[in-house]
Amino acid sequence: RQLLLGAPLGEKRILAIDPGFRTGCKVVCLDAQGNLLHNETIYPHAPQNDIGGAIKKLSSLANAYKIEAIAIGNGTASRETEQVVKKVLFNNPVEVFVVSEAGASIYSASKIAREEFPNYDVTVRGAVSIGRRLADPLAELVKIDPKSIGVGQYQHDVDQNKLKTSLDTVVESCVNSVGVNINTASIPLLSYVSGIGPKLAENIVSQRKEKGAFKSRKDIMDVPRLGGKAFEQGAAFLRIKDAENPLDDSAVHPESYGIVKQMAKDKRTEILSLIGNKTLLKDIDLQKYCTAEVGLPTLEDIRSELEKPGLDRREKAKVFTFDQTIKSITDLHSGQLLPGIVNNITNFGCFVDIGIKESGLIHVSNLSDSFVKDVNEHVYLHQQIIVKVLDVDVSRKRIQLKLHK
Known part of the structure; x- marks a missing residue:
């Protein structure tokens, strides 16, 4: 639930980068509704080291597609790619975000991705997924099998049917609590809306691609085969941001x-x-x-x-920067205070991304000076926090952290 209700950036024109070393960084440009406008590859890292060419290309793409934000996947070569992006002089203000790419490769090889992008390869699909996650996490993450998203524990050991039922209930309750932005929602997300279902969801997305963003709830009535009954059941969950009638963004x-x-x-x-x-x-x-x-x-x-x-209770996505001096586990020593992002929560504590390959663990005993009954009462997924390094075991790749108040 915390993951699905992560902070959305909203309807922005996004340039997304799936970083890589030898094979280059896949770059895609998306419009405000998450449609793919352009894709190509840049090679700023070894062995090509074409930093100049990459900077020039990113700058011209940002101008050509009026880019408002950049999403960089947090996998291999993420930090190095972020440093290249920070060197680009953009004509207009552009916010840079590092986005979790857990499950993006699973999505890119999935049936849903093949149906969405039949003419593109997995690298393009993965980069699109990273960009769309920034715009609306709920819309993108419902496409991925929860076991591939990398949160929680023991999910492989439980009854899979019960797990699916329980997860469907969580998605429905998330949709009911914040509604869905009809101009960014994916087909799988729209399918969860009362009265809509997969076929109508497809028709809504096709209409959006063909005629542009929906301006009012009245426009929804023009979607092929969406009758009065479906409108009556689903209208209150389908939200339109910045509509002429402010009630179009309410329940x-x-x-x-x-x-x-x-x-x-x-x-x-x-x-x-x-x-x-x-x-x-x-x-x-x-x-x-x-x-x-x-x-x-x-x-x-x-x-x-x-x-x-x-009316949308989710916070807006905030820009975040890791400590630029920390490049690998060998740069850590006890006593350091570092910014981090909570990337998993378990019964025994939480894991924190501090910008290197290995996540650090805040054991439940280091979350507070008093007794901790429930980890979720102290931290939430994707929360930006400050941690203190307690201990680093380089050979076992283990980092012990404490939550710094």
Whole structure:
């Protein structure tokens, strides 16, 4: 759940890089809806060492495709590639993110990836997956078998059918709690939306590719074979960011827009001013809006939905930089304070990516000075934290860390 509800960057034009040494770094350019616009390979590392050519190419691609953010996979050659990217002088501000590529290679060889990109090889598909993960982790990660994502423990040892049922429930509850951005959501993610299913999900994505981003919930009605029943069931979960009607990015169903409009009118204000204004909303006498079709419980739901401005509870993705002086395990010594990202949580502690090949472990006893009942109460997946190095065993490749408050 923590992984799926990771911070999305949203609808941005992204350049994604799947780093590599000898075989080069695969570069793809994606539009704001995650569609692939361009792909090629650069060779900034040994043996070619074409740093100048790579910098020039990244700069021209960023200009040509009006790139707003760069996603770099965190596997082999990630740190070296990040250093090359940091040397590029972009014309416009570009944020650089290092993204977990766990499971990207599994996705790139999967049936879903082959259907999405029949004319491209696995390296292109892997790079696209890295870029899309930055834009919307939920939309991308539902395509990958959870056993390949690299989180949790013991998942291979449990009943696989029960595991699948349990995971499906988690995905559905994530979708229900934050809705899905119809302009970035993948076919597998849209399939989880009530009333949609795989065929309609395909039609939605085809329509988006053909006619561009959906501007309002009304546009959803134009999707082939999406009838009134499917719209009625799914509309409240399909969100549209920055729509003309702010309710299009909320869990308020289009059937109830008229009620909200009337509430705003009665308070002599705009709908936008109602959203998030708890004082104004508390002052509304809901009894006034009760009808034979709409009872008090529905009106209370509408009011509590309007109290939440922004409506997507996920944080926005934040830029993060590892300590640039740490290149390998031999650069570590006890006492160092380093920035890190939590990349797995288990019963006995959590693992932290500190920017090198090996992750460090914060044992449950080093998470707090008091007794730790549940690791999740102290850290969450992809959290950016500061850790203190306690012990380094180079021969066994083990790093012991402590959470620095």
